[in-house]
Amino acid sequence: MIVIHGAEVYNPARGHAPQPGDLWIEDGRIITPRQDVIPEQVIDARGMIIAPAGVEIHTHVTGYPLSLARRFTLSEGCRKNPLLPSPEEAARLYLQLGYTTVFDAATSPLYAFSSYSDLRQMEGVDRGTFVLAGDHHLLLQALASNDMDYARNIIAWLVSCSGGYALKLVNPGGGLAWKNHRKAPDLDEGIGIGTLTQRDVLKRCVQAVNQLGMPHPVHIHAGQLGQPGNAVNFCNSIRALESQRAHLCHIQFFSYGLDPSGGYRSGAEEVVRTLEEFPQLTCDVGQIMFGDAMTVTADTSALSRLQQGLKKPWISNQVEAEGGNNILPLKYAPKDPSNAVQWATGLELLLLSPDPARMFLTTDHPNGAPFETYPQVIELLMSREARLEALQQVHRAARDRTGLAAIEREYSLGEIFAMTSFGPARSLGLNDRGHLEPGALADIRCYRKQADICGMFASPEWVMKNGRIVYQNGRVDTQGFGEILVARPKWDQDQLPHIKSDLENRISISFDLYALGGTKMENTREVPCTSTGF
Amino acid sequence: MAVVLCSDLPQEAVPAALAFCQQHSAFLVTDDEFSGSILSLAMKEAGTLSASLGILRDCINRVICCGGDILQTLPRLEKFVPAVNAGHVRFLEDDNPLAALQNLRLETGASAANMASNLDDQQGLVLFDKNWLQEDLHIAVELLHWLADLNRGQRWYSLYAAPAANSLGICNALLSTAGCPGNMHVSLAGIEYDPRQFRLHQLINNGWVDTCLIAGNPSLMPAALKEDLKKVTTILLSPEPTDLKPALTLPVARAGVDCAGTMQRLDQVPLRLQPLFTTSRVPVEAIFNSLTGRAAV
Amino acid sequence: MRVVLETRQDCTGPISLKGINLPALFHLSQGEIWQLPLNHLSQPFVLGDVFKVDIRDSDGDEVVLRGDTRLLHYCGYGMDSGRVMVEGDAGACAGSGMSGGELVIEGNAGDCLGVAMSGGKISVQGNTGDWCGAALAGESKGMTGGVILTGGNAGSNLGNGMRRGLIAVAGNCKNYAGSCMLAGTILCLGEMGAGAGVGMQRGSLVAGTIQSILPGFSPAGLADTGWLRLYLNWLEENGFTMPASWLEKPPYRFSGDHLAAGKGEILAYEFPQ
Numbered sequence A: 001m002i003v004i005h006g007a008e009v010y011n012p013a014r015g016h017a018p019q020p021g022d023l024w025i026e027d028g029r030i031i032t033p034r035q036d037v038i039p040e041q042v043i044d045a046r047g048m049i050i051a052p053a054g055v056e057i058h059t060h061v062t063g064y065p066l067s068l069a070r071r072f073t074l075s076e077g078c079r080k081n082p083l084l085p086s087p088e089e090a091a092r093l094y095l096q097l098g099y100t101t102v103f104d105a106a107t108s109p110l111y112a113f114s115s116y117s118d119l120r121q122m123e124g125v126d127r128g129t130f131v132l133a134g135d136h137h138l139l140l141q142a143l144a145s146n147d148m149d150y151a152r153n154i155i156a157w158l159v160s161c162s163g164g165y166a167l168k169l170v171n172p173g174g175g176l177a178w179k180n181h182r183k184a185p186d187l188d189e190g191i192g193i194g195t196l197t198q199r200d201v202l203k204r205c206v207q208a209v210n211q212l213g214m215p216h217p218v219h220i221h222a223g224q225l226g227q228p229g230n231a232v233n234f235c236n237s238i239r240a241l242e243s244q245r246a247h248l249c250h251i252q253f254f255s256y257g258l259d260p261s262g263g264y265r266s267g268a269e270e271v272v273r274t275l276e277e278f279p280q281l282t283c284d285v286g287q288i289m290f291g292d293a294m295t296v297t298a299d300t301s302a303l304s305r306l307q308q309g310l311k312k313p314w315i316s317n318q319v320e321a322e323g324g325n326n327i328l329p330l331k332y333a334p335k336d337p338s339n340a341v342q343w344a345t346g347l348e349l350l351l352l353s354p355d356p357a358r359m360f361l362t363t364d365h366p367n368g369a370p371f372e373t374y375p376q377v378i379e380l381l382m383s384r385e386a387r388l389e390a391l392q393q394v395h396r397a398a399r400d401r402t403g404l405a406a407i408e409r410e411y412s413l414g415e416i417f418a419m420t421s422f423g424p425a426r427s428l429g430l431n432d433r434g435h436l437e438p439g440a441l442a443d444i445r446c447y448r449k450q451a452d453i454c455g456m457f458a459s460p461e462w463v464m465k466n467g468r469i470v471y472q473n474g475r476v477d478t479q480g481f482g483e484i485l486v487a488r489p490k491w492d493q494d495q496l497p498h499i500k501s502d503l504e505n506r507i508s509i510s511f512d513l514y515a516l517g518g519t520k521m522e523n524t525r526e527v528p529c530t531s532t533g534f
Numbered sequence B: 001m002a003v004v005l006c007s008d009l010p011q012e013a014v015p016a017a018l019a020f021c022q023q024h025s026a027f028l029v030t031d032d033e034f035s036g037s038i039l040s041l042a043m044k045e046a047g048t049l050s051a052s053l054g055i056l057r058d059c060i061n062r063v064i065c066c067g068g069d070i071l072q073t074l075p076r077l078e079k080f081v082p083a084v085n086a087g088h089v090r091f092l093e094d095d096n097p098l099a100a101l102q103n104l105r106l107e108t109g110a111s112a113a114n115m116a117s118n119l120d121d122q123q124g125l126v127l128f129d130k131n132w133l134q135e136d137l138h139i140a141v142e143l144l145h146w147l148a149d150l151n152r153g154q155r156w157y158s159l160y161a162a163p164a165a166n167s168l169g170i171c172n173a174l175l176s177t178a179g180c181p182g183n184m185h186v187s188l189a190g191i192e193y194d195p196r197q198f199r200l201h202q203l204i205n206n207g208w209v210d211t212c213l214i215a216g217n218p219s220l221m222p223a224a225l226k227e228d229l230k231k232v233t234t235i236l237l238s239p240e241p242t243d244l245k246p247a248l249t250l251p252v253a254r255a256g257v258d259c260a261g262t263m264q265r266l267d268q269v270p271l272r273l274q275p276l277f278t279t280s281r282v283p284v285e286a287i288f289n290s291l292t293g294r295a296a297v
Numbered sequence C: 001m002r003v004v005l006e007t008r009q010d011c012t013g014p015i016s017l018k019g020i021n022l023p024a025l026f027h028l029s030q031g032e033i034w035q036l037p038l039n040h041l042s043q044p045f046v047l048g049d050v051f052k053v054d055i056r057d058s059d060g061d062e063v064v065l066r067g068d069t070r071l072l073h074y075c076g077y078g079m080d081s082g083r084v085m086v087e088g089d090a091g092a093c094a095g096s097g098m099s100g101g102e103l104v105i106e107g108n109a110g111d112c113l114g115v116a117m118s119g120g121k122i123s124v125q126g127n128t129g130d131w132c133g134a135a136l137a138g139e140s141k142g143m144t145g146g147v148i149l150t151g152g153n154a155g156s157n158l159g160n161g162m163r164r165g166l167i168a169v170a171g172n173c174k175n176y177a178g179s180c181m182l183a184g185t186i187l188c189l190g191e192m193g194a195g196a197g198v199g200m201q202r203g204s205l206v207a208g209t210i211q212s213i214l215p216g217f218s219p220a221g222l223a224d225t226g227w228l229r230l231y232l233n234w235l236e237e238n239g240f241t242m243p244a245s246w247l248e249k250p251p252y253r254f255s256g257d258h259l260a261a262g263k264g265e266i267l268a269y270e271f272p273q
């Protein structure tokens, strides 16, 4: 039994204000304080801040696309490379930042074994991955014929056989369109299979996944990523979900208005207003920060557009029956008007969203910035002064074409913990973390109270996983900690021959070897598919 | 010490070998530098477009083979690229590949404007291996630039015909665990990558290593390098006898025969192979793990 | 002050001086120099294990490396001032990353001489290996300043990715001189090998003869030699002997590589028709 004594305790389940009091831990979980026993260990945390450990809902640290991307950073290797750390190193870096749960956002079923090999290396954190299916032939075909029963079975089978945790849609139909030399479909345009439109895919997939009771709803990367003026389409995509539960990822990249000059301006207000109509949706922001970044995406349509503009080498790999793996190195420059607007738009989204438990901090690592920049973003959210100072350093477009300068809101510490722990955990359907109620996992971060916000968040005093300190004084101890979180929605085994024959017409690999090829995963924990939404 | 990972190993060998090298401050190299460092550096310079075999099977209607004999090394290719069978194949067989590729690029540039609007159903495949490219960085870069030029007007994919079962699997596994595809020095202080200095023949001839631990069958190793290996003590962890005369040989299991293991297909799709027999042989990674564990005690 | 480091007789293995800033030795006592650890590539030595150290007063500051200097790699690595003298052959990566001062190698130099250097001067009396003045592998920018003079021949990829500065070779050089060059000048009094200037964006390659011209280059008449004359005079002052033909007629000019930015040039006094 451990007692953490004397800290300011932030428990986002009980609001944003800190509460004094001791935190009791037994067998890796939080328990109700006891009067009748003497604890074995008391951790003196006077002058400290205690909060539930961070939960990363969208990052890219594993899988085949990352090995492709590392070709662009050969001279740096991966040990000390903030953009493309090895999976093992990524887990350590997340722990050092106070995160104990990390979800990688994209696994193609065909390359699932590469993701699984990498996930196995991520000792120390609980981790999982989302399965890409927005261009999966089988799924699209089933959706086109409106055979929802078959569609549900395909989704359940795909997620299970790929060792995934949730279903991800990336610009549905966009990959297919690119392979057929067409532009990516608009929301109400046919994607080339029957009369199926992107709107149909979004709506029906969200419905199917919610019917399956999967812990995390569909993780959606919408259409028109990165295009000026895309906020209109994005708001329409949000409405297309028809009030069903879903998660929208890196929405900064979808929240642009069209400046009369043809360039970017912020569409954050419109997007936030639309999101407010649908309280069952959660989002992560995908903030960009200035400096080097690496675009890693399945959205071939969007990336080939960007690549044609930049005329820089890219690595693109198209995957049969589904989307693609695409890589393009980038640098976000503060003096570039577009980049400046993108940067300000992300902050604006975060600051305009009233409920931090529904709008989460991410940088879509490594697309917007490496995750090691989170403390800098937090400082910008918590201090208007820091924000105004930063605004002076960037192109004036950030002032002229966004509303950032006028926003007075400053996040409180409690709100930061809601947006980095409680909110993402709840969206992921992980009720055992993100808060400090009795029964919760003792995944805890501890900071020394100080005026330097960025410094405080960049170096926690210690980090606890399952009741054991895994990071302190620069030392990370990952051994024996962390599980691979999987969801295995139920599906009708009788459909297997049907799926098998449909798939074998499409792929070049024997069905038995597809995805994990029936390999039994080690060190997993199955999160039950009993979600009824919230 | 240097550890040499050969291209017939499953990717599971890589993290174990890396941990071993870290503990012993050893060099880690592969037997196939072209598939590793050289091609990776060329991709960094010029990018590349590729696709999995299923897409090539369904879309490709013309093929360019770099080098005259490349199809012989890929007997099953016709199954995946029917265009090969249909005879829509052109061969590049110039003795001076760099000049030939530059000429092609100049032609492509001139005609790109005409092709831009005419995508229709034409999709092509550029098939290459390391032979015609003479294992040369600049020629490989020029080839990938040409591919990018072709893609300004049309859709062309590339497919690299790796010389051994898992050349690319080892390369990708190294990239994912260490960040570089071989040619590195690994120690507790970190990893240093130097594809010019940390090549096996240089490590031997400059005296940086006195022992080579060769994991797998070094069938791709050039004869000259095998000569160099005679200057140092070699230990071999191989599933089968080789033409080397090592000081010590430990027979190990072969992935897909007497142990499970993951290899990558031509298009880098990972394939999990299951054992056919049960034998007493242990996989390479188990040997690395036990060496690492023993030294730690 | 003159610091002489002489390799011990029983020293037969390679030694990396990466991490040892040679000009900084002037500020250290003999004992401190002795105790400097050789960290690179996990060498289990301190400097005193492999060198005899001798410190003398002298007019200028100079570090002299002596003995079996072929074993020494990264001589003058990262040096920013002073003078380092190698009395014999140097191993690989000598002068890499240097930003100032002078490195003199009396024998031959290994591969990667002056890689990613940004200033200073390197003189080699013998031959140099591959990748002289080049970029680090995986980087695009080669040397960004300074001068490398070679009395003998040079290897392949001379000045690869070079951004600024001057490389002069009295003898011949192998393939891919000036590959992916961004700017700067490379002079080779003898013959330049195949693939010269592949991917070059700007900059000038000057050669006595050139083995072949890539298709990415196009003939552009005779060169205007005003600026070249300045370089040649300076080289003569620095001990180079100009071939008579160089002083008589202007060289032929080829512009390219048109498959890159195409603003570079190769000047050659003779070329295959």
Ligand SMILES: [Zn+2]
Pocket: A058, A059, A060, A105, A250, A364, A367
């Ligand atoms: Zn993402």
